[in-house]
Amino acid sequence: MRIFDPHIHMTSRTTDDYERMAAAGVRALVEPAFWLGQPRTSVDSFTDYFDSLVGWEPFRAGQFGIRHHATIALNPKEANDPRCAGVLDVLPRYLEKDGVVAVGEIGYDSMTPAEDTAFAAQLALAIEHELPALVHTPHRDKARGTERTIKVIAESGIEPGRVVIDHLNEVTVKVVKESGSWAGFSIYPDTKMSPPRMVEILKEFGTERVLVNSAADWGRSDPLLTRETADLMLASGFSEDDVDLVFWRNPVAFYGQSGKLELDDVDPGAQFEGNSILRGGS
């Protein structure tokens, strides 16, 4: 089984996770820029973080035969801190990088005017840089937040098929499907979505234009829940082809719209001979 995790925050994970993911069949992933546990207070903190997403983290992933891509954006929560507004000005440099396959995560957290501004500006950047967009839906007031998200996407002029609206659930999936955007689901141990609920949604809404991710980060989360969901799909009567569509061909089709997805085999033996991670040094 080959798995492409379309949304996972590897910065917050250990090398043990990379090892376990590779063993479970994860061959590729996309790491969206998002907030860390500790709010940042300056543009430079963001650029160092973005540098890591196009530098160190792909290197680390490569040690385990996993292809790493990123999405870059000013996230909605930190868009509310005026000290971080300058992040919007440095985004164009990063959106041109080979490994950057979408603008994201953008969208709403608390649905403030500052979030409106950042969201619209970054959808415009996605159009300008010919990239898809990864849109986060708010944890609080989610249903209304999702409806407002769909409206802003429509107003921006971006083609809905170039947008994934993420962290959906039973309540928000229908309206997103109807909008023409891709539906994203984050499988979490207790909160957003569980494997059994996910399988039920796939039965009801089908396997087309669906991205299923672990969204694993610094919170209680599990990078192997993609595999667990895939296994449960098989046990519930889905075919291996269905699983391959959801966990490989769908993410490839969505992020492939960037024209920058590279999935030639990552061979750990072909690295610049040796490295400090596998050897445990540094």
Added chain:
Amino acid sequence: MTLDDLHAALARAVPPIGWVDEAVRQVRADPGAIARLFPRAARACGRAPLANGWTADEAARALLLAALPKDRVAEELERLYRYGDANEKRAVLRALPLLPIGNAGVPLLHDALRTNDTRLVGAALGPYAAHLDAATWRQGVLKCVFMGLPLSCVDGLDERADEELRVMLAGLAEERAAAGRPMAADATGLLNRLAGTALRKEA
């Protein structure tokens, strides 16, 4: 490899070389255009290996840097490195000895040697590392051994290796032996050569 060699190698590897030649024209006309062209080079030219460890994207990027006016090159270089992904950073490091910048690129070598990315550490020890002070250069060589990088990435290794480096390598060899871990054959070879030189000097 000179800039002309890189252009010729690229022309053979990427027929048509049109993108690079056009990009070079744009940079000559408008140096600021390099900010957008530099990251695009790999998508336009691919990453095929050329001669002497160069790749097509690195060669294209070196030619873009060489197209900058002399009074802008150091400044643009710093920014391209600062905002570069790992491949762009590596391309900047490899191009340094081909550019009219004197020792202005030394801070970039220091940055690369601070990283834990073998691609950057290796690229920092090319011909331009002649501008590094002895202590930094020795630490760089030792770091290569430590990270398992082949010492073939160090330019002018035997000419510059000295007694102080021998002492440092011998210390590492002793630690490795105590831990029951092997040291790479090329590092042991260097240590033996340096030890031989030290003995000859004593005699």
